[in-house]
Amino acid sequence: MAPLLRNLAAALLALTAAGCATAPNGPGVDQNDPYEVQNRKIFELNQSLDRNFMLPVAKGYVAVVPEPARDGIHNFLANLHVPVIFANDVLQGEVNRAGDTFGRFAVNSTVGVGGLIDVAAKIGIPEHHSDFGETLAVYGVDEGPYLVLPLIGPSNPRDAAGYVVDAALDPSTWISWRSSTFFKLGRGALDIVDERSRNIETLDELERTSVDLYATLRSLYRQHREAEINHGKANIENLPNF
Amino acid sequence: MTPTSTARSSTRHFGAIAAAWLIAFGVVLFSLTETARAQTAAENYVRENVQRGLTILNNRSIPDAQRRTEFRNFLTGLTDLPRIALFTLGPARRTATPAQIDAFVDAFRNYAVAVYESRLKAYAGQTLRVTGSTAHGPNDYIVTTTLVDPTGRTEAQGEPIEVDFRVDSSNGRFVVIDASIVGVWLALEERDQFTAFLEENNGNLDGLTTHLNMLTNRLRGGGPSTPTH
Numbered sequence: 527m528a529p530l531l532r533n534l535a536a537a538l539l540a541l542t543a544a545g546c547a548t549a550p551n552g553p554g555v556d557q558n559d560p561y562e563v564q565n566r567k568i569f570e571l572n573q574s575l576d577r578n579f580m581l582p583v584a585k586g587y588v589a590v591v592p593e594p595a596r597d598g599i600h601n602f603l604a605n606l607h608v609p610v611i612f613a614n615d616v617l618q619g620e621v622n623r624a625g626d627t628f629g630r631f632a633v634n635s636t637v638g639v640g641g642l643i644d645v646a647a648k649i650g651i652p653e654h655h656s657d658f659g660e661t662l663a664v665y666g667v668d669e670g671p672y673l674v675l676p677l678i679g680p681s682n683p684r685d686a687a688g689y690v691v692d693a694a695l696d697p698s699t700w701i702s703w704r705s706s707t708f709f710k711l712g713r714g715a716l717d718i719v720d721e722r723s724r725n726i727e728t729l730d731e732l733e734r735t736s737v738d739l740y741a742t743l744r745s746l747y748r749q750h751r752e753a754e755i756n757h758g759k760a761n762i763e764n765l766p767n768f
Numbered sequence: 769m770t771p772t773s774t775a776r777s778s779t780r781h782f783g784a785i786a787a788a789w790l791i792a793f794g795v796v797l798f799s800l801t802e803t804a805r806a807q808t809a810a811e812n813y814v815r816e817n818v819q820r821g822l823t824i825l826n827n828r829s830i831p832d833a834q835r836r837t838e839f840r841n842f843l844t845g846l847t848d849l850p851r852i853a854l855f856t857l858g859p860a861r862r863t864a865t866p867a868q869i870d871a872f873v874d875a876f877r878n879y880a881v882a883v884y885e886s887r888l889k890a891y892a893g894q895t896l897r898v899t900g901s902t903a904h905g906p907n908d909y910i911v912t913t914t915l916v917d918p919t920g921r922t923e924a925q926g927e928p929i930e931v932d933f934r935v936d937s938s939n940g941r942f943v944v945i946d947a948s949i950v951g952v953w954l955a956l957e958e959r960d961q962f963t964a965f966l967e968e969n970n971g972n973l974d975g976l977t978t979h980l981n982m983l984t985n986r987l988r989g990g991g992p993s994t995p996t997h
Contacts, residue, residue, distance in 0.1 A: 741964030745957040753951020760948040
């Protein structure tokens with residue numbers, strides 16, 4: 527597995543380097559955003575989709591479904607995602623975090639009634655995030671230029687490749703049964719609605735207080751991803767002088 | 769040279785080396801002790817003062833205008849807003865006139881108070897727990913804290929929220945010059961926004977100042993979210 531990963535990492539590194547080499551000069555270069563003009567157009571498209579479709583659906587979901595039920599749904603969805611987190615913890619060589627993830631899955635799937643109740647967090651094993659984009663970063667793959675992807679939003683070549691591999695690492699991708707297609711589509715849709723509904727106030731706050739929402743989200747994404755790769759710790763190595 | 773004088777010379781030589789090592793050790797020890805003492809002082813500064821800000825925002829027994837004034841006084845005392853303003857201006861600072869900079873710093877001060885008040889409201893009921901600190905450079909410390917929800921809700925939803933404060937003491941007193949919430953440094957984020965605005969608007973600093981003032985007024989008045997520019 528390790529040589530395969532290294533080859534994949536090297537291929538992505540080469541791809542990223544090629545992308546950087548051909549990147550145009552212009553606005554956004556300082557923010558690692560050489561495709562800012564195109565990214566802003568996709569951002570506007572995503573914003574329009576969000577305003578006209580995702581936000582109303584998320585608000586409707588919050589209005590109709592009581593909070594305890596929404597929490598249960600969120601916990602259930604998060605529990606389904608645990609195998610991917612576990613795989614990435616292992617690939618990153620994070621034995622303790624992998625143990626926590628395994629423990630969370632075992633506890634929440636049983637005592638937590640199939641994942642509906644986050645019992646693990648209550649007994650001191652909080653949820654943590656891990657994905658293949660992070661794993662690639664741990665293997666030394668550079669993020670590449672900032673990208674805004676249609677429907678997905680802020681990303682970069684490394685994280686975009688990570689989405690694909692995470693989907694492949696998810697057992698539900700490979701398991702089929704009579705109604706599996708409906709389950710997978712329903713899960714995907716509910717994941718999006720759950721995520722959006724949990725960020726209504728935060729995104730509204732950012733929109734209200736930002737001078738340039740595109741630049742705000744770009745900065746938040748890049749800084750937050752760096753912190754996630756560092757297991758939630760802010761970057762204090764390369765801070766600028768004031 | 770006789771064996772006795774060689775022995776005496778070696779002893780003197782050894783003594784000098786030992787003394788040098790002792791002095792060096794003492795200097796390092798003193799320096800480490802001083803750094804540790806300064807870090808502890810920075811931690812205390814954050815522990816005592818930042819909680820006060822959260823308490824002000826959580827105080828629903830006073831009128832909005834009074835809470836706003838108290839928060840403004842708190843924030844201007846806790847942080848070095850003019851210095852943060854100049855940092856967020858980025859390279860545009862070099863070509864700006866003193867009058868433009870003064871106007872921008874004023875606009876930034878009002879904007880920062882309005883934005884931080886608005887953004888920190890979400891954490892108003894929580895308590896701050898200092899978890900440690902790191903010396904980032906001379907007179908430059910990072911104090912790490914976590915926000916703890918008294919209801920336990922934050923921890924139930926995931927890892928506790930980590931908030932780091934960058935504290936500077938180069939002017940003889942502690943001031944906060946940046947804060948990071950879940951890994952996002954706020955002054956860096958503001959600099960990225962302002963730089964983008966200036967790039968989109970042909971480097972028009974007066975335009976940025978006007979825009980900040982307009983945004984602050986809208987935040988104060990609770991007007992529509994997206995001002996035109």
